[in-house]
Every structure is written in C-alpha cells, then in structure tokens.
Amino acid sequence: MIKIINIGMNHNTAGVELRECIAAEPDNIIKVLSFMRESECIKEGHFISTCNRVEAIFTTDNVQEAKRSIRSFISRLVNIPEENFLSSTYTFEDMDAVKHIFRVASSLDSMVVGEPQILGQIKASFAVSIEQKSSGVILNRLMHKAFHAAKRVRTETGICEAAVSISYAAVELAKKIFHVLDNKKVLVIGAGEMAELAAKHLKANGVKSIVVANRTFERAEQLAKIIDACPVSFEEISSELQEVDIVIASTASQEHVITRKQVKKCLRKRRNRPLFFIDIAVPRDVQPEVNRLENVYVYDIDDLKGAVKSNMAQRQKEAIKAERIVQEEVVKYERWLKTLKVVPTIISLIDKTESIIKAEIRKSSSILEKLTPEQKKAVDKLSRSIAQKMINDPILYLKRKADRPALNTYIDVTRKLFNLDEDRNQDQDLYHGYK
C-alpha cells in the first residue's frame, strides 16, 4: 500500500537558523531530489525549500524506512545531528499530507496569511523536481491540484485583497481617493527611513514626481538622490502644498508642521483638488483639524494601523472560507487516488480480452487467410468492438465503486469472475502497490 508522506518544518516549528541551513545552498534541493530518485524505498519525491519552510513530500510503501532514510540524508547534508532538528519537524501521512500541501500552496500556512509569493516558490520548486524526474503520477497530480486549490482560494475568497502593512494600506487609500496615481505629485516632509519606504512604495505604484523637504537641506538632498526626487527647502512647503496631491509627513518635530490655516489657504488655488496627508510621525506632524477641510484627507499612524488591523481580521474571516475550499479539493484528490486502486484490475481486464482476441484469431487463421485484407480488417474490428462492449460495463462499474469502503471486495470479485489472477506475471506498471 503506497502512502503519501510529508516531513517538514515551517516558521512556527523551526528557528530561522535551521531553515537557513537547508535553503542556503541552492544545490541542496537537487541533491535531495536525486537522493529521492535513487532511493529504494521512495517511489516519488518532491522537495520545497523557501526562507520560511522546508517540505519533503514523497510516496513510499515502506513508511518507517523511507522516513528514516530521508531524515538521515538531510542530517548528513546540512551537518546537523538528527536529534537536533527532529523536534522541529512535523510529519503528515496520506490525506493529512495532501491537506498540508494544499494549505501551504494556498498561503494558509504562511507567516502572513494570504501572502502571494509562496505559490510562485512552490511552482518553481516543482519545475525543478520535474526536471530531476523525481516526481511521478501521484505527486504530479498532487502538485497540480495544489495549484488549482490555491487559484480557487485566491479568486473565490478575499484572502489576498486587504493590505496588511502600513505603507501598503496608505497606497490602497490613495488609490481609493485618486483612482490612479500616475500623474500625481508627492511631497515628502522629513527624510527618515519610514518616509523613504512610503515614497518608494508610491513610486512603485506609478507616482512620477516626488519633492522632498527637510529641515536640514543636505539630508533632503541625500534622500532625493536615493528616490530620484527633487529637494526643496522647508520654507517652500506652503507653496508646494498648492501643487502636490499626496503628502507624507514623518519629521521628528514636536509641533505640527502642517496647520489647518496653512492648508485652508491653498485650497482655492488648488481648485479643490483632493489632498491626502499620510502622517506617519509621532507626535503628529499634521494638525488633526486639517481632516475637517473639504476634499482633504488626513490619516495618521493610528488610523493606518486601524485599517491594517481590520484588514487582518478580514483575512482571518476569509481564511475560514479558504479552509473549506482546501477541504473540498482534498476530497476530490482522495477520490482520484482511490480510482488508482482499480487501475491495475482494469488494465488486466483489457489485457485479458486482448489476449483472447489474439488467441482466437490465431486459431482461425487457416480460414481467415483466405479473406481479402479489407475483410480481415473487418473481422478484426468486429471482434474487438464486441470485446470492448463486453468489458465496458464492468470497467465503469469498478470506477464508480472506487471510493466505496468495500472496493476490495468488488476488485476481488471482478478478478475471480474474469479469472484475471491466472496471468499475474503480466506487466502491471507502477501502480502495482495499490492492489
């Protein structure tokens, strides 16, 4: 009986030092895969290694031996004694393993639930194991179904939608106000690290022109160089307010840098174009009353954190939906896996009819000799289609019963009924373990 086994560690079970060890050498993946391919007891193998997780998935009919050999191989590979990392790993078998892989691909097992990178990483590592020819029918199907589950989770739930970092939340808000950021102008006040990060994020989302203002002009110039912006002096802020659409404020100033009066003055000159203040400074740089002005929106760090928090809660809610989808896909995969059990019987059924046809035609060869080639062909076709019609219903019946608990009885009866076990030495391909 072949089993699907998954041994792995993730950000919850293992420290970063341990995960690093395996991910450090890109060659390691290939080494593990070729070990799996060569190993006696491992039939198919697939290996995933990212900065947050290591997963080895394989099929075997000798569970204990396979587990032991893969553990000891990895221990030798990274030069860490087995007992040191054993406690950091988890092991799943059969449907639990399938479910785990589906959850990983759907980003339900990630540190930040719903982050999109993991699927790409798994796809890349799957490509490697295809290249290394370490995986086969069962794992190929498993991975394809994992991608399918991930795609369903992404399209049918909102798990990837809401922003879960502050700068990302700010960009989302800007998009809800301006729709597109392409032709928008940004003023960055204060040249700290946070400002740099937020400015870069806006730039990645299409903002073309950025102005940097700082109390010390040199620092403004430095930052401007990094983010390809234009430095201005602190005194120019008032005039810049007439031009820009988004303001990122992050100075260390103890007083408000932007006051209501100042903003109000420029509104008419701006012809009421919306103005969005992102105030990530503590204490705040923008007077809170500015938010009361028409077409002006002020978000301070707490507001942004609030948005992130509610988005997190939203993701958790969506995750429940996603778990259901994963469960559905696991059930589908399990059903497919069970039909594999009937495959050998079906194949021997087909083989048997084929050999009967051949034998009978051989017997009548003396009479058939006299026929023209067309007639011979017709006889051949006729006998084949009769045989096919005969076994068609038993095959369909077996497939239908594939997920019944009494499947073995059905298989047994079929084999006896058609006397299939007489020629057991026939080639039974790689599924023989499923008998």
Next chain:
Amino acid sequence: MKCLWFNLALIFELTATGGFIVYIIKQNKWIFRYSYWILVIGFIFHTIFIGYHYYLLGAAPVLNLKSAFSFFSWCIILAYLILYSRFKLMVLGSFVAPLAAFLMTISSAMPWVENPVSPVYKSFWLSIHVGTIFMGNGLFAITFLASIMYLIQERQIKGKRFGPFYGRLPSLATLDNINYYSLIYGFPFLTVGIITGSVYAQVALGVYWQWDPKEVWSMITWLFYAALLHERLTVGWRGRRAAIMSIICFCILVFSFLAGSCWHGGYHTFESIKTGKAL
C-alpha cells in the same frame, strides 16, 4: 401586443436588478456579466415597446404618467449603458437598475388608458422636446446616483470607518468624474429640451412662453443645474459639495416633473393633455 413588449421589458429589468443586487453583495464578475446582458435585453424590449407605442399613437408615447415613467426609465438605462461604455464602472449598475426598475414597476401599476390623440401632439417638435428633456433627466439621474455613491464613500474615507461599501464602491475620483460627465452631457439636453419646447409652443399654440407652472419649474431646475455647472467649471467645485448640490438639483427636477405634470393647473398636466382642454 404592446402589453407583451412592456411586460417583457419589465420582467427583464426586474431580473437584472435582482442580479445587480446579488452582484454588489457577492462581488462575482460573472453575476455582473449576466445581469448586464439581461438589462441590455430588457432595454431592447423596452425600445421595441416604445417604438411600437409611438407607431400606434402617431405621437411620442409620453402623454400620460404611465408612459412618461416608462420613458424616463428607458432614458436612465440608455444613459447608464452609454456611461458604462466609457467608464466600465460595474457597480453603478447596482444603483441604476433598481431605480429604472422601480420606475417601470410604478408605470406597470398604472392602468392602460388610451385617449384619442389630439393632432397637435402628432408633431415632430413634441418628440424632440420630450426626447431631449428626458435624456437630460436620465443623465441627471446618473449624476444623482453617482453623488449618493460619492457621499457614502467619502464618509467612510473621511471618517476612517470602513463598512461593507468601502471595497465595493469605486474611488472618489471615479465617482466625481461620472458626476461631472453626466452633468456636462445632461445639461445641453435639458437646454435643448426647453428651447425646442418653446418652439413647439409657438408652432402649436402661437406663444413661446406662457408661465405655465411646469415651464417655470423647469426654468428653476435649469438655473440650479447651470449654477452647479458654473461652479464646477469656474471655481472648481468638486467632491462633496458638488455631490450635495447635484442631489438638491435632482430633487428639484423630480418635483418640477411631478408637480408640473400632476397637480398644478396648466397645459403640461396629463389631465389637460388627456382632455385637450388647454388647447
């Protein structure tokens, strides 16, 4: 026959409305696509109905409140379909379709009464007058709905409380744009409608303007919309203030339509149209 087309239009528009409401809740694109095409089919039936009715009467089918509501509904859908092709804003349908279907439902609840049509209504000018006025009204209805959407969305962003509408409604800039475009397209229609009405009055009655209540109210509506447009273009009004003003303007428009048509004496009322008294 005309009942058939009317009912088909009604059924399809109601179904589309249901679809659009499900769409705004579920957010599945395919629901939108189906609802959109159901609405288009409803619109086609509606067009056939209006064309057929026109053919039967020999005059624009707006001579009683029932037909007027149905025609208004048709204009709103037409305005939506035109704006959709420009903005591709799916969620607008969830606001437009219910309004159009609502008007159709009211229309369907009214009895079919056909009075003989006085020859004075079988005029080319009437069709132009009513057609342009209603097209303007249809576009203003979109302005109105976009304004409501704007106010909902603005309230959430300004108040920093993100309700279920936050993700479903588009950006403020988009809503303001729709508000703006439906206004600048609607205004010329209203203007032309009033001018052709006055030409028609000259042709039919011999006077350009006779201070009929509906004429006066239409003029007031026109002035309000003119003021809104002026503020938008010169001072740069936008956003919340423009949205509120659009809503006020639309309320005046609806009032002038209903009041002028129903319970003020004057030759625009359907009562006088029915009897031909004013003429």
